[in-house]
Every structure is written in structure tokens, then in C-alpha cells.
Amino acid sequence: MLKMTAAVMYEQGLPAPYAQSRPFRIEEVELDGPGDGEVLVEVRGAGICHSDLSVVEGLRKRPLPVVGGHEGAGIVREVGRGVQGLAPGDHVAMAGVAGCGQCRTCLAGRPGLCQAVSGARAEGILATGTRRLRLAGGGKLNHYSGISVYAQYAVVVPQSLVKISKDVPLDVAALFGCAVVTGAGAVFNSARVRPGARVAIIGLGGVGLTAVMAAREAGASQIIGIDVLPAKFDLARAVGATDCVDARDPDAVQQVLALSDGGVDHAFEISGNLHALQMAQAIGVRGGEVIGVGVGQSSASFTVPHLAWVCEERVLRGSFMGGGVPQDDIPRYVDMYLRGRLPVDRLRSEHIGFDRLNEGFDLLHGGGVVRQILLPHG
CATH class of the missing domain: 3.40.50.720 (NAD(P)-binding Rossmann-like Domain)
Structure with missing residues (x-):
């Protein structure tokens, strides 16, 4: 079991300015290690997206309390039994799309429409049917979009991860999980x-x-x-x-x-x-x-x-989420970025820490920024 800092939402629909109402509370939470078919990732960058803002505003309901964030990148630290193609030390983009790989829509190359995974996410659990997050006192804590990257670490299923070149800075790589792929x-x-x-x-x-x-x-x-x-x-x-x-x-x-x-x-x-x-x-x-x-x-x-x-x-x-398969698309977009054809690094407005996360949503709501990147480790 790992103790870490995370941003926890207990209530949706709080009024702006969010720097005052504080929809995200920054606190220490507990994270179990990865089980079978799961991966532990050290989160090195997480984007603040309008989709997250719509959840803050209460436009789309989520099971609460929940650790936020659905666009990120990091470094694989541990893999559970049965995970193939990923190893500790790999750099990965963390995507808000994952499929079971077996249903009709997944076999048609549309994992974003997978009903099995969508159902799990609606319950705040991983696609494996587990919940690895807990509040510091042991209380129930939900996963957000299967990844919850407003935290220092995350346990996710490998379908949410795409191995990428280490030539891509991880704060830029965070953008590929949602903004770029979408x-x-x-x-x-x-x-x-x-x-x-x-x-x-x-x-x-x-x-x-x-x-x-x-x-x-x-x-x-x-x-x-x-x-x-x-x-x-x-x-x-x-x-x-x-x-x-x-x-x-x-x-x-x-x-x-x-x-x-x-x-x-x-x-x-x-x-x-x-x-x-x-x-x-x-x-x-x-x-x-x-x-x-x-x-x-x-x-x-x-x-x-x-x-x-x-x-x-x-x-x-x-x-x-781009209507494709992240495992196929993101490497192609990364290659375009590295060749200067998709200069997504220009989307970065600034880096912020947990202390400015709520303020970041005020800036996003006002339209004064494009993409702020949360650095969970400072």
C-alpha cells in the first residue's frame, strides 16, 4: 500500500471562483499496488481539460468522492501478473479511453464505445472490477475515467496506457491522452x-x-x-x-x-x-x-x-475521444510531433502544482489559458 498526495472531489456544482469554493481538496490518500492485469504508474504530468471543468460544474455526474484527472503521462513503476508489452521504466501516455478488447465495438476498432468499460467507469472502479484507491481513514474513494491522474501515482489497466518515446517530455506527453488524441x-x-x-x-x-x-x-x-x-x-x-x-x-x-x-x-x-x-x-x-x-x-x-x-x-x-484506437493513433501523433508536424507543445500555458489546481479551473473557465499541466511531484 502506497500513501500519496491526490486531489479529491467530494461535491460537484460548487460555485466559481473555485479558488474559494475548492472543488478539489488536496490530501493524502492510500493506493494499493497493482493486481492481476493492472499497472502502477508514477504520474509526471496531468492536463487540466474542459471535460474536467464540466464535471466540476456538475454537468456530468460522477460517483463521489473521486480523484480527478483523465489526461496524463508518467513512468511505469510496477506491472501486475499477466500484463504484456509494458515494463518498469517505460514512458506512457495515459488515455481516457480503454476497451475490453472482446466486445463487438472493440473488435470493430472502436474501444471508446466499449459498454463494459464504460459501465465500470460509471461505478468509479477499474475495468478489472477493482477499486485501488482509499481515503486516508480507509473510506471509499473512486477512480475517475479509469486513471485518476490528479495524483502522484495511479493504478490503471494496460488498455489505458500507450508506450511512447522517451524523446517526448512527459509534460508534453500528458497532452496526448486527451487533447491530442481527441x-x-x-x-x-x-x-x-x-x-x-x-x-x-x-x-x-x-x-x-x-x-x-x-x-x-x-x-x-x-x-x-x-x-x-x-x-x-x-x-x-x-x-x-x-x-x-x-x-x-x-x-x-x-x-x-x-x-x-x-x-x-x-x-x-x-x-x-x-x-x-x-x-x-x-x-x-x-x-x-x-x-x-x-x-x-x-x-x-x-x-x-x-x-x-x-x-x-x-x-x-x-x-x-478521437474515434479511433489510442494504441494505434497516439504513436502516430507522437511521430508527427517529433517531426515538427504536430507542434502540440505550443498548447502548454503553464505548469502548476496542487496548490493552484482549483485556481487553474478558474483560469480555464475564464478562457485565459489553453492547457495547464499539473506536476504532481512539483
């Missing part, structure tokens, strides 16, 4: 953007900016970045956006239609906001598609213009 995967796997395509990306956070980079790598002829914060436009242009539009402008839709000669082939909605989704539907060309990437409130719904959907052959597509 944004790049939406472009390469879900939309399958072709050379010459016109695309728009609504929401220029870590996932959206990665999608911009991926669209450039895919050969898109036009990449329109859209956000409510124009301060993000310089970075968006630097990583591949050809045009930028302020989503707050009353004529933002008309601007995009004019820039794209009647509409884009692929409109990526990253923010999880229903107004942004309506905009994505409005800026597409006939025969184009909307790719929904952002996750909003679990009860939210929207409407689709039925006649246009049919007669204009429009497509509405969901893309969860």
Missing part, C-alpha cells in the same frame, strides 16, 4: 479530412487547436478558427488557421459563409455548447458534415432541420 482523431478518423477540404473549428482550446494542426497536416485548403476570445487567434494562425472569426459577432455565420464560398465541408464543434452546435449546422456547405466533439450537459438536446438534412445530404457525426 482533436487529431476527430480530423483523421471521424471526418477523414481530405486534401483541399474547407474546415471550420469552433472552440480554440487544447482540443480545437490540435484539430487545427491536424487539419493542416491533412491538407485542408482552408481552416477557419472560431472562438469567443479573439486573444486565441494569434496562436490559432500560428498552428495552421487560415482565417479566424469572432463567434460573438452578430454576422459570424455570414462571415464564415463568405470566407468559404458558401460553406465548409467539415464543421467541428469542440466547445460542447448548443449555440455553437447551431452555428456549426449553419456554416456547412450542402453535402457537408458537422462533427460534434465537445461534451456538454448530459440532459442537453438539439434539433436538426429535417428537410435540409435529407435533401441537402447533410451529415451529423459524433466523435468521442
Whole structure:
């Protein structure tokens, strides 16, 4: 049994500013070592993501108390019996997607849709059916998305880990588990953007900016970045956006239609906001598609213009965590990064410690940062 520092959430929906309401309490917790089919990882970097913010806000319920964090990287320290392909000392990206490898969706190459693993995560346990975390007094403590990286160590199943090159700094490697695999995967796997395509990306956070980079790598002829914060436009242009539009402008839709000669082939909605989704539907060309990437409130719904959907052959597509297989995709994205084709290190806003984690969510809520990286060991 290991004692470690972790960020524990006891209550969702606390009000901002979070530096005052403190949705995460930093405390010592207990972690059992890995059992059969499990791996102990020393967490060296964890990203602060909008998906985590939506959980803080209470938009998506989680079993509580829980150690947060679903995007990270670290070093393998111990492997349980039956684990193959990983050994102590390996550097790994920790992904919020894992499948059982045996069900219909996993065999179809869509582990993110695995119902067996999704059910385990909804219960706050690992895919092995175990719970390795405990509060300091021995009380029940849940796992978050099967990894819980807002902690110094994590026990996870190997399906959540992707061995990566040690040439990648671990604070950068943390981004590959969610921001990179989600944004790049939406472009390469879900939309399958072709050379010459016109695309728009609504929401220029870590996932959206990665999608911009991926669209450039895919050969898109036009990449329109859209956000409510124009301060993000310089970075968006630097990583591949050809045009930028302020989503707050009353004529933002008309601007995009004019820039794209009647509409884009692929409109990526990253923010999880229903107004942004309506905009994505409005800026597409006939025969184009909307790719929904952002996750909003679990009860939210929207409407689709039925006649246009049919007669204009429009497509509405969901893309969860990149719509691919992390074990296949992340090494490819790492290679792109090492060759300078996917400069995801530019997403890093700053490093923070546990003492600033709650403040970090205030900064993310205000839009002043792209990706802060928690360093659990300082």
C-alpha cells in the first residue's frame, strides 16, 4: 500500500471562483499496488481539460468522492501478473479511453464505445472490477475515467496506457491522452479530412487547436478558427488557421459563409455548447458534415432541420475521444510531433502544482489559458 498526495472531489456544482469554493481538496490518500492485469504508474504530468471543468460544474455526474484527472503521462513503476508489452521504466501516455478488447465495438476498432468499460467507469472502479484507491481513514474513494491522474501515482489497466518515446517530455506527453488524441482523431478518423477540404473549428482550446494542426497536416485548403476570445487567434494562425472569426459577432455565420464560398465541408464543434452546435449546422456547405466533439450537459438536446438534412445530404457525426484506437493513433501523433508536424507543445500555458489546481479551473473557465499541466511531484 502506497500513501500519496491526490486531489479529491467530494461535491460537484460548487460555485466559481473555485479558488474559494475548492472543488478539489488536496490530501493524502492510500493506493494499493497493482493486481492481476493492472499497472502502477508514477504520474509526471496531468492536463487540466474542459471535460474536467464540466464535471466540476456538475454537468456530468460522477460517483463521489473521486480523484480527478483523465489526461496524463508518467513512468511505469510496477506491472501486475499477466500484463504484456509494458515494463518498469517505460514512458506512457495515459488515455481516457480503454476497451475490453472482446466486445463487438472493440473488435470493430472502436474501444471508446466499449459498454463494459464504460459501465465500470460509471461505478468509479477499474475495468478489472477493482477499486485501488482509499481515503486516508480507509473510506471509499473512486477512480475517475479509469486513471485518476490528479495524483502522484495511479493504478490503471494496460488498455489505458500507450508506450511512447522517451524523446517526448512527459509534460508534453500528458497532452496526448486527451487533447491530442481527441482533436487529431476527430480530423483523421471521424471526418477523414481530405486534401483541399474547407474546415471550420469552433472552440480554440487544447482540443480545437490540435484539430487545427491536424487539419493542416491533412491538407485542408482552408481552416477557419472560431472562438469567443479573439486573444486565441494569434496562436490559432500560428498552428495552421487560415482565417479566424469572432463567434460573438452578430454576422459570424455570414462571415464564415463568405470566407468559404458558401460553406465548409467539415464543421467541428469542440466547445460542447448548443449555440455553437447551431452555428456549426449553419456554416456547412450542402453535402457537408458537422462533427460534434465537445461534451456538454448530459440532459442537453438539439434539433436538426429535417428537410435540409435529407435533401441537402447533410451529415451529423459524433466523435468521442478521437474515434479511433489510442494504441494505434497516439504513436502516430507522437511521430508527427517529433517531426515538427504536430507542434502540440505550443498548447502548454503553464505548469502548476496542487496548490493552484482549483485556481487553474478558474483560469480555464475564464478562457485565459489553453492547457495547464499539473506536476504532481512539483
